[in-house]
Amino acid sequence: MGMTCPSEEHIALVALLRSLPKGTSWSDATERVLEHGSAQAAWASRDEGALLPDPATPDMLSSARSDLHSWADHGWRFLSILDPDYPSRLREIYQAPPFLFARGRVMPDDLAVSVVGSRKASERARDIARLIAGDLVEAGITVLSGLAEGIDTAAHEAALDADGRTVAILGTGISRAYPESNRELQDTIAEAGLVLSQFWPDAPPQRHSFPMRNAVMxxxxxxxxxxxAGEHSGARTQARKAVEHGRPVILTDDVVASTEWAKKLQGRPGVHVATNRAEFMRHTHQVVEQERDAERLFNELVGSGW
Known part of the structure; x- marks a missing residue:
């Protein structure tokens, strides 16, 4: 049975992304939509200066409408960057995707912390990930990870075991599971938390998609x-992106001791090194309190008329 009808905004956004000129990135398209304040306005601007409108326009809109109906029938929610439910923190970064597919409960102001690391993690590291995830749940913080093997899986499972919220951000389309062995876990997270993807539903795992996923995380x-994490781990990419985004990074002392990239990050503003579980949570609580203080200050300024 079909779900709600797709909005004209969503139809225009899908058609716009599918008709981008060669060499135009989705980040460029996102900027265009934000500048116009509307996907429909950005779509209409394609014909500005043209003698005749593009004859393919009706077909592209019809195809987009049909696909959005199909996606809704599968239970996949489509979120535009202009939708109020689009994650507010994600909207702040340059790499913010123009849309997201979602399964589960969307919380635009979700208080989440990423727990990431090697796919071929040691048992000790998986135990540490489980402990950290459990502590985050106890503190009322969402456990965020990428549904990969190793550290990601341990963090997701520990959050679920503690009856907490966990969010999985995929490096594939939302119809796929990667690795396939985590399909059941992916379905469980969709029921108890949230699964997000920034790719078309059938998109396969590709080398470039995982750094994009890390930026979104x-x-x-x-x-x-x-x-x-190792020298070439995706966690390294995420740590670097987090520094670029002005997000705090918390590294284990083992990561710093064993990798050159972590040694280079050490000492950068917002980068912390923890030697034990208590230090992890102390740094995490500092991050959360700083966020809450900033939100209180913002609300006070808004209330005062600034």
């Missing part, structure tokens, strides 16, 4: 915790 969360 950094933008969505308040901070990134790296439990264990």
């Amino acid at each position: 950094s933008g969505y969360g308040r901070a990134t915790v790296v439990v264990e």
